[in-house]
Amino acid sequence: MTAIPIGKRSKKAPASDKTKAERKLGLMLCAPAVVAMLLVTVYPILYAVALSVQKVDLRFPEESGFVGLANYKAVLTSDLWWQGVFNTSLIAVVSVSIELVLGMGLALVMHRAIFGRGVVRTAVLIPYGVVTVVAAFAWFFAFDPSSGFVNNLPFVPDDKAWFGGHNSSLSVIIMAEVWKTTPFMGLLLLAGLATIDEGLYEAARVDGATAWQRFWRITLPLLKPALLVALLFRTLDAFRVFDSIFVMTRGAQDTESVSILGYNQLISRLNLGLGSAVSVLIFVLVLLIAFVFVRILGTSNPASQGERS
Amino acid sequence: MNRAPRDYLKWTVGIIVVVFIAVLPLVWIFSLSLKTPATVSDKSFFPKEFTLDNYSTLFQGGFDSPLLRPLINSVSIALIATVIAVTLASFTAYAIARLDFPGKSAILAGALAIAMFPQISVVGPLFDMWRALHLYDTYPGLIIPYLTFSLPLAIYILVAFFREIPWELEQAAQVDGATPWQAFSKVILPLAAPGVFTAAILVFIFAWNDFIFAITLTSSDASRTVPAALAFFQGDSQFTAPTGNIAAAAVLVTIPIIIFVLIFQRRIVAGLTAGAVKG
Numbered sequence: 001m002t003a004i005p006i007g008k009r010s011k012k013a014p015a016s017d018k019t020k021a022e023r024k025l026g027l028m029l030c031a032p033a034v035v036a037m038l039l040v041t042v043y044p045i046l047y048a049v050a051l052s053v054q055k056v057d058l059r060f061p062e063e064s065g066f067v068g069l070a071n072y073k074a075v076l077t078s079d080l081w082w083q084g085v086f087n088t089s090l091i092a093v094v095s096v097s098i099e100l101v102l103g104m105g106l107a108l109v110m111h112r113a114i115f116g117r118g119v120v121r122t123a124v125l126i127p128y129g130v131v132t133v134v135a136a137f138a139w140f141f142a143f144d145p146s147s148g149f150v151n152n153l154p155f156v157p158d159d160k161a162w163f164g165g166h167n168s169s170l171s172v173i174i175m176a177e178v179w180k181t182t183p184f185m186g187l188l189l190l191a192g193l194a195t196i197d198e199g200l201y202e203a204a205r206v207d208g209a210t211a212w213q214r215f216w217r218i219t220l221p222l223l224k225p226a227l228l229v230a231l232l233f234r235t236l237d238a239f240r241v242f243d244s245i246f247v248m249t250r251g252a253q254d255t256e257s258v259s260i261l262g263y264n265q266l267i268s269r270l271n272l273g274l275g276s277a278v279s280v281l282i283f284v285l286v287l288l289i290a291f292v293f294v295r296i297l298g299t300s301n302p303a304s305q306g307e308r309s
Numbered sequence: 310m311n312r313a314p315r316d317y318l319k320w321t322v323g324i325i326v327v328v329f330i331a332v333l334p335l336v337w338i339f340s341l342s343l344k345t346p347a348t349v350s351d352k353s354f355f356p357k358e359f360t361l362d363n364y365s366t367l368f369q370g371g372f373d374s375p376l377l378r379p380l381i382n383s384v385s386i387a388l389i390a391t392v393i394a395v396t397l398a399s400f401t402a403y404a405i406a407r408l409d410f411p412g413k414s415a416i417l418a419g420a421l422a423i424a425m426f427p428q429i430s431v432v433g434p435l436f437d438m439w440r441a442l443h444l445y446d447t448y449p450g451l452i453i454p455y456l457t458f459s460l461p462l463a464i465y466i467l468v469a470f471f472r473e474i475p476w477e478l479e480q481a482a483q484v485d486g487a488t489p490w491q492a493f494s495k496v497i498l499p500l501a502a503p504g505v506f507t508a509a510i511l512v513f514i515f516a517w518n519d520f521i522f523a524i525t526l527t528s529s530d531a532s533r534t535v536p537a538a539l540a541f542f543q544g545d546s547q548f549t550a551p552t553g554n555i556a557a558a559a560v561l562v563t564i565p566i567i568i569f570v571l572i573f574q575r576r577i578v579a580g581l582t583a584g585a586v587k588g
Contacts, residue, residue: 026410029400040457044434123331129570133536138334191582259429266433279430
């Protein structure tokens with residue numbers, strides 16, 4: 001996957017002073033970054049686990065105390081949590097699928113560009129650079145019945161209240177996500193395409209393969225590692241969806257994602273115990289998704305396939 | 310190779326469609342920002358009456374204005390986080406790319422894990438910790454999470470770039486009597502500048518874009534950044550929605566980043582794809 005192969009220098013000789021100095025320097029140079037990363041991720045997640053087994057409500061500080069797994073029970077038996085998991089999964093699956101198709105199309109045309117490749121690259125980088133909140137406001141105002149131009153378009157009912165319904169709200173949210181992140185997918189796939197040997201296509205053409213066959217038999221299999229890495233990053237990123245929903249609906253019409261749910265518990269209601277249980281459960285879900293992807297990634301590795309056959 | 314005119318036509322249409330979709334929301338929010346309060350709800354794509362009032366009211370009242378403080382906060386916080394993150398990442402990437410020591414793969418794997426970490430999972434604990442440490446609603450309170458969450462990206466980009474640097478030059482310097490530290494600062498660092506710059510651009514964009522930490526770890530204009538300020542804009546009165554003002558502020562924060570992206574597009578593409586396709 002994205003791990004960069006580490007160059008192994010053969011050092012059979014016993015550790016000399018120079019090797020020791022090199023080790024010491026290496027660890028010293030890494031220490032600040034490692035400490036910073038541990039301080040803001042590992043320590044807080046352990047702290048979240050500790051908070052999640054207590055009743056900690058900043059509005060009623062005197063009622064604090066150990067409650068065991070009661071917070072988890074409360075979260076896992078609430079419809080709100082499962083609605084959030086469903087919404088988040090739906091947004092992630094639908095937006096990543098659309099992005100995959102659009103991004104693949106974008107990468108293929110940029111790879112085979114006759115002219116104007118720079119123009120397309122510039123254009124696709126614009127959504128990447130735009131702040132997510134700004135993009136969310138732009139789409140929100142476009143669809144909002146009181147200010148938006150969308151309801152003025154032909155074939156769209158003039159009084160359609162896009163943010164008044166569950167499905168229409170989610171559709172606009174997904175559209176904003178797709179607009180913002182398709183460029184990232186397209187660029188990763190384009191980089192993957194660049195690594196494919198052109199000679200393979202020439203050979204296939206000589207053998208009479210159609211463009212469609214060349215895509216399915218050459219491009220897709222060879223692109224698989226880059227494809228899976230792009231999918232992993234985008235799926236986990238989509239699973240964190242927060243900004244667009246916060247701006248467009250704040251979770252109204254049952255459009256809460258798990259991140260919005262966590263925010264509401266932690267910051268709006270100041271219920272750190274219950275909110276931390278939500279945080280820990282989101283963390284576990286992300287771990288599960290990453291684990292599944294890494295397993296698929298591992299089996300798609302040509303080396304491990306060779307071992308099986 | 311001979312291309313049929315039809316290919317050119319198809320390709321031209323393709324380019325136009327991609328550019329149209331990419332800029333549509335920006336043209337729309339720009340046009341919205343120029344509409345007068347009377348026409349802001351007219352639902353037309355282009356403004357019928359023009360005004361710049363939406364922009365000027367954003368800065369009325371100097372430091373107490375709706376946008377000036379958040380803008381200063383956004384720029385300062387993103388810049389400081391970028392400098393620190395890129396410095397720390399350079400040390401780490403140099404060590405990983407060039408030195409032999411135990412734990413290298415663990416560091417890279419850990420960085421990858423953090424790149425996928427759900428931010429909401431640490432928001433609650435950080436909120437509580439920052440209040441105890443008096444970091445809540447301060448610059449460092451945002452700088453610390455920004456630099457941490459951008460370190461993995463910076464480390465991966467820099468390791469990929471550092472591996473391309475000719476290794477012999479450093480050895481040559483050491484043969485000439487330079488210490489490992491001198492070899493790093495005098496020989497490798499100048500060669501690494503393009504990679505460092507690429508990492509810096511992407512870290513800056515990350516910090517500039519963040520919303521979730523900005524709304525959870527701040528409570529006032531003392532440290533609130535523009536994305537958070539946008540979400541809390543109030544209208545002139547409780548009966549007027551601040552649509553025009555939000556649109557104007559959105560345009561103002563978008564222009565610099567668009568210029569940035571256009572100038573450095575090659576570096577951004579190189580940085581985004583570094584590491585992801587290797588291995």
